[in-house]
Amino acid sequence: MKKTDRRLWLVWIALVVGGLLLLSACGGNADEYPQSALDPAGEYARKTDHLFKITLIIAAIVFVFVEGMIIVAVAKYRRRNNDERPKQTHGNTVLEIGWTMLPALVLAVLTVPTLSLVFELADVPDTSDRTVPIASLGAEEPLEVTIIGHQFWWEYQYPQLGIQTANELVIPEGETVVTNVTSVDVIHSFWVPRLAGKQDAVPGREVPLLIKADVTGEPTTYYGQCAEFCQLSHANMRAHVVAMPAADFDQWVQEQQQLAAAPTGGDAAAGRDLFFGTGTCSGCHVLWDDDHAPMDADGNPAVDPADRSMIRTMAGPNLTHLFSRDRFAGDIFELNSQNLHDWIRDAPAQKPGSIMPYFENLTDGDIDDIVAYLETLK
Numbered sequence: 001m002k003k004t005d006r007r008l009w010l011v012w013i014a015l016v017v018g019g020l021l022l023l024s025a026c027g028g029n030a031d032e033y034p035q036s037a038l039d040p041a042g043e044y045a046r047k048t049d050h051l052f053k054i055t056l057i058i059a060a061i062v063f064v065f066v067e068g069m070i071i072v073a074v075a076k077y078r079r080r081n082n083d084e085r086p087k088q089t090h091g092n093t094v095l096e097i098g099w100t101m102l103p104a105l106v107l108a109v110l111t112v113p114t115l116s117l118v119f120e121l122a123d124v125p126d127t128s129d130r131t132v133p134i135a136s137l138g139a140e141e142p143l144e145v146t147i148i149g150h151q152f153w154w155e156y157q158y159p160q161l162g163i164q165t166a167n168e169l170v171i172p173e174g175e176t177v178v179t180n181v182t183s184v185d186v187i188h189s190f191w192v193p194r195l196a197g198k199q200d201a202v203p204g205r206e207v208p209l210l211i212k213a214d215v216t217g218e219p220t221t222y223y224g225q226c227a228e229f230c231q232l233s234h235a236n237m238r239a240h241v242v243a244m245p246a247a248d249f250d251q252w253v254q255e256q257q258q259l260a261a262a263p264t265g266g267d268a269a270a271g272r273d274l275f276f277g278t279g280t281c282s283g284c285h286v287l288w289d290d291d292h293a294p295m296d297a298d299g300n301p302a303v304d305p306a307d308r309s310m311i312r313t314m315a316g317p318n319l320t321h322l323f324s325r326d327r328f329a330g331d332i333f334e335l336n337s338q339n340l341h342d343w344i345r346d347a348p349a350q351k352p353g354s355i356m357p358y359f360e361n362l363t364d365g366d367i368d369d370i371v372a373y374l375e376t377l378k
């Protein structure tokens, strides 16, 4: 074998082995690959996956056919000795018409399931056949959630329920959730691969995206992340969805609708004064308690949670129930007092490009007080 031949073989072997390794990274189970669109866990994600598989099979047939023809052509019409030139041909009308028509035909066939799925995914289903009643929602009412991208975290507003939260999207399992995806700054993209397709979050537009998680009978977590480069901490903008049985969801709604209680003394009370006072935290963060109750659209205190008007331009997450969540700051850090302290001390050092600034005027003691206060926000 000539030296160049051997090198060529090595390249081929490397490509095949590398390709197989790459393929083995796809699929797999949810524990190892929690963000695999190939392991759907809901009706809509499953429909998209089904279409993907149809496309993949057709593509595989085309691939094998075309590559097979190439191999046959290379072997059959190769130059056999140095004296002879292979037979030269120019143009073949039948072939050319054939390889123009055939791909057009393949695409036309694929258009049918693609278009029908596009319409299907935009069709909000009837919820009157709900098997398990959800106390916090009317029988004929699907749950609506506005998903808002921020640099660098996701906000979730539940307009029917007066809930505003971040990082963790809580939904009832087995239910179609009608989300409206938007952004307040740059373009982000909301993607929880096991539950739904990828949806760009574009400022000034609300784009519907239907989400549904399978019934598992217990709270189940699905992971996702921002899928559109949105500045320095784009990679630090994750998300997770918790799908709960109806009773757990109702309980969660009840808790989230409560206002926070003001601590009566100690470090936490001092921390609260800092939070709403010189700490300037409340300049960017909403925190609902008796003294800072949510308003309705007319600027009066909203008695019914459903009347709460939710502002879109607030810089940071609503902290009323901070400690009902596991993680913070774009789902990056585990929520505990040490991590919170580090965050409030110097957010940009924890997360590059953070909109939350460094606070020169706060001492470490001040921050301990603030953390003590935040820990009361269950």
Ligand code: HEC
Residues within 6 Å of the ligand: 151, 152, 153, 166, 167, 233, 275, 279, 280, 281, 282, 283, 284, 285, 315, 316, 317, 319, 322, 327, 328, 329, 330, 331, 340, 344, 351, 354, 355, 356, 357, 359, 370, 374
């Ligand atoms: C200039 C606006 C601004 C100010 C002032 C501000 N924050 Fe923030 N804060 C933010 C933004 C923006 C985020 C989200 C950052 C991210 O995830 O990238 C955030 C995130 C947080 C989080 C994490 C919340 C979550 O659920 O992810 C906590 C806790 C927090 N801030 C506490 C404070 C405290 C305490 C103060 C006062 C010392 C404060 N912030 C002042 C803008 C601000």
Ligand SMILES: [Cu+2]
Residues within 6 Å of the ligand: 149, 150, 151, 152, 187, 188, 189, 226, 227, 228, 229, 230, 234, 237
């Ligand atoms: Cu983003």
